[in-house]
Amino acid sequence: MISKLKKLGLKATPQRLAILKLLDGNKLHPSAEDIYKRLKPDFPSLSLATVYNTLEALAKAGELQEVRITAGKRHFDPDPSPHAHFYCRICNSIYDWRINPADIGIASRVKDYLVENYVLNLYGVCPGCLKETEGGKTINDKTLFEKE
Amino acid sequence: MISKLKKLGLKATPQRLAILKLLDGNKLHPSAEDIYKRLKPDFPSLSLATVYNTLEALAKAGELQEVRITAGKRHFDPDPSPHAHFYCRICNSIYDWRINPADIGIASRVKDYLVENYVLNLYGVCPGCLKETEGGKTINDKTLFEKE
DNA sequence: TTTTAAATTATAATTATTCTAAACAAATAA
DNA sequence: TTATTTGTTTAGAATAATTATAATTTAAAA
CATH class of the missing domain: 1.10.10.10 (Winged helix-like DNA-binding domain superfamily/Winged helix DNA-binding domain)
Structure with a gap:
């Protein structure tokens, strides 16, 4: 150190x-x-x-x-290292989300821009808080990108 | 209005x-x-x-x-509407970037998280400033995700 | 050691934003 | 139309996170 x-x-x-x-x-x-x-x-x-x-x-x-x-x-x-972050609006915790840059569809759209860095922040409810508020009900994919 | x-x-x-x-x-x-x-x-x-x-x-x-x-x-x-933003560190302008949520590889990784919203910010140099600083030289894809 | 260049500290300043309470204006009721 | 209510604007104070300042202290080089 x-x-x-x-x-x-x-x-x-x-x-x-x-x-x-x-x-x-x-x-x-x-x-x-x-x-x-x-x-x-x-x-x-x-x-x-x-x-x-x-x-x-x-x-x-x-x-x-x-x-x-x-x-x-x-x-x-x-x-x-570049990775995304998830913020839970219930417990206010921040979680690391390992997302490969290549998985984000940026490159194909770059055109004439030089992209040196990116920030991907995700907002929602974490597993622990979901369990407490909804009794562990599974959320289906259709709701994933809807704004609250 | x-x-x-x-x-x-x-x-x-x-x-x-x-x-x-x-x-x-x-x-x-x-x-x-x-x-x-x-x-x-x-x-x-x-x-x-x-x-x-x-x-x-x-x-x-x-x-x-x-x-x-x-x-x-x-x-x-x-x-x-949900879209990404690009910030040019030379001219400090912010540009809209239309990226379909589905193009971001989030859904497959959601697991037990409820993702209600996301923010994707891109940082780099915009086409106009690139031209001025590098004489319009094309940037190849390999440099796209390297930090400055 | 002694020196020196960098780091720490307390405090003041800054910056963006939010709060407050009074004045004002728009919509509704009489 | 006038009165009343409710929502809106305003100036300025307050806040909260961060940054700057200037004096003091400390780590590491000589």
């Missing part, structure tokens, strides 16, 4: 190591403030600005990606 | 009609402030809050869609 920071030309400070450790393998897509609140007890001097600085440095280095799937708040995903 | 508002149970005020007229057929995806600045000369009493109120009312009624494709600002699209 220290060497990972060094490789990026970043100093291995305790704060950065703590942030990296918290993010490592984390599937919860925390916001900057989530991270701050979680670490503050162990690092009483920690500043929210440091959390933002570190996240921005890591994002710029391609070590993580920002997820903008909710209204006014960014979330952070330690997995920088 | 008046009847459109009436149908939604909204009063046909001059401000709302002006906003509707400005948006009608507009492909520029303006922000709330773009709209405000554009209409202010003709409606000196216009308030930014009214622009936001009207946009929110229209969005809730399904008459337009919000586009969240840039960092901290929302844009508005008078076309409420």
Whole structure:
């Protein structure tokens, strides 16, 4: 982890190591403030600005990606590889969705545009919340793309 | 246009009609402030809050869609039908991209998730800016999904 | 060590958006 | 038509997330 920071030309400070450790393998897509609140007890001097600085440095280095799937708040995903995200409107959780870029019918439509990146956000209800609200009833494909 | 508002149970005020007229057929995806600045000369009493109120009312009624494709600002699209958006990092323009939901390989992966909506944002360089920066050189498909 | 360049911190500033409460206007009732 | 009600607009204050600032501290190089 220290060497990972060094490789990026970043100093291995305790704060950065703590942030990296918290993010490592984390599937919860925390916001900057989530991270701050979680670490503050162990690092009483920690500043929210440091959390933002570190996240921005890591994002710029391609070590993580920002997820903008909710209204006014960014979330952070330690997995920088391109994949989609699903937001459950009941429990407000964000889930990773592995979708191969090739599965999205973009390429054939590119024409004269240079597509360097894409973001695919999905919205709906996750399996756990579906079970609670509908007793586990199966949803058929026809409803899948209808707006709420 | 008046009847459109009436149908939604909204009063046909001059401000709302002006906003509707400005948006009608507009492909520029303006922000709330773009709209405000554009209409202010003709409606000196216009308030930014009214622009936001009207946009929110229209969005809730399904008459337009919000586009969240840039960092901290929302844009508005008078076309409420599901389609993707392309953001050019050179000229900062937003373009509509007609992509059929069925062309996105989501359905087959849904499993136990209920997908009610999706957002597909594309980032890169638009044809006009490509011409200026690269002399019109054609980009081959292999580069299409590489991050910058 | 000593140095120096980078990082952290507290706080102020910024930006987009939302809230508030008063003034106003449109539709309805008398 | 006038009065009343209800919804709308307005200016400005408030908010929330994020970014900038400037002084202090720290990691790593010399």
